[in-house]
Amino acid sequence: MFKKLMEILQRENLLKQSVDTLEIMLKKNRETFKLVTDFLVIGKEIEKNIHNEDKKINRYEIEIRKKILEHVSINPEQDVTFALILLGATRDIERTGDFMKNIYDISLKLEGGFSSNKYTEIIKKQINIILEMFDLTHDAFINSDEEKAKKVVQMHKNKVCSRSDQIIMDTIDDVDIKAKNAVIYALLAVYFRRIGAHLANVASSVISPFEKIRYIDNNKELSDI
Secondary structure, three states: OHHHHHHHHHOOHHHHHHHHHHHHHHHHHHHHHHHHHHHHHHOOOOOOOHHHHHHHHHHHHHHHHHHHHHHHHHOOOOOHHHHHHHHHHHHHHHHHHHHHHHHHHHHOOOOOOOOOOHHHHHHHHHHHHHHHHHHHHHHHHHHOOHHHHHHHHHHHHHHHHHHHHHHHHHHHHOOOOOHHHHHHHHHHHHHHHHHHHHHHHHHHHHHOOHHHOOEEOOOEEHHHO
16 A cells, blocks of 8 residues: 555655655654664764754654645645545654754763773664664655564564663663663663664554554554564
8 A cells, every 4th residue: 555655656746745755754754773882882072063964854744744734735636545544644853853852962971982892882773773773764754665664663673672671670780880871771772772762653654454554463552563
């Protein structure tokens, strides 16, 4: 169904413009995630203002909403399903941008820098996984690639969630690390999990019927795993 809906873009200019803007949002958030995690891990300075970058993403979301509303107003009986899918995907992508600010802000609070330990090693793996998920989500949505969409969902379920849980549970009882750093590691795990969930939501729109987008495994919501 999704592939058929994407064919609409060949004739519906406003929806095509909206998808183009959504693609920009995905690419920019992927770029920003790389910037903030490079700052976290290796202390690489960021030349951009992260909070301003998030405001740009918010403006893109507003732009897409306006175009979709205009399209539906002009063509109330055409392509409503795809318009709704596009709105949902836009919201999820915008939400990934919110966590970039959080990652950057708590990186400033880390004591002793990003020293090597079992948590930072897991965090580095999580970063690489999420970067790959951004790329796969882009290809899955823009090119209607179901295999890549399935891979995003499975990566979130089997890699991001399990490793985030490991960090959260282990830091609770770890008396060998500073309390502030334990909190930061746990928060990073939560942020990575949320970013992964939003990317998986976007990917699920490629492979699931409209009523089951965001849900897998006996109607369990992606954000809950």
